[in-house]
Amino acid sequence: MTRQADHPVHDLFVERWSPRSFTGEAVPDDVLLTVLEAARWAPSAMNAQPWRFLVARPGDAAWDDFVALLAPRNRLWATRAGALFVIVSDTEVEWRGASTFNVSHSFDTGAAWASLALQAQLLGWHTHGIGGFDRELARTRLAIPKRFAVEAMVALGKRAGLDQLPADFHDQETPNSRRPLAETVFEGRFGSPLNPQKRSAA
Secondary structure, eight states: OOOOOSSOOOHHHHHOOOOOOBOOOOOOHHHHHHHHHHHHTOOOGGGOOOEEEEEEOTTSTTHHHHHHHBOHHHHHHHTTSSEEEEEEEEOEEEETTEEEEOTTHHHHHHHHHHHHHHHHHHTTOEEEEEOOBOHHHHHHHTTOOTTEEEEEEEEEEOBOOGGGSOGGGGGGOSOOOOOOGGGTOBSSSTTOBOOHHHHHHO
């Protein structure tokens, strides 16, 4: 399908999507560091920067540990990624000399992941966020401290054709659409439609 924005935005936002078919090409160091650098500059409350990225590439000592975390169906395609990330977030923040719960740890970490995904797209690579994996196994195998929430996994790789993807996934290997803003954005109260024409007329 061809994606079409309803309002003018940079092509980057519309062209980014999440394929499952990857070439298996390992992610070079310069690409890996650049996408992580983009994530580094994401906004966060109190500049807490709660995100942490654990990464493994094919051939790394930790690669098999990362693959073992994946749900069986995700393992069918994600093992051909050039890198896998486990993203965690620090649930605590230092504030006025004391450690306190960071209510926006997941929200801010999402901003870092979005930055990584968009930078990857600019470099000609693709990402796919993965929710289907064993979070408790990740915590034990990857020595993740208790104060960190295990958020998601991400596959990063060069996009391949359908011949590199099991047939069960072929009908999903296309950019999907988005619901209209009218169903997402409300003016004031939840459910009250945004009416920019009313404001411009005033």
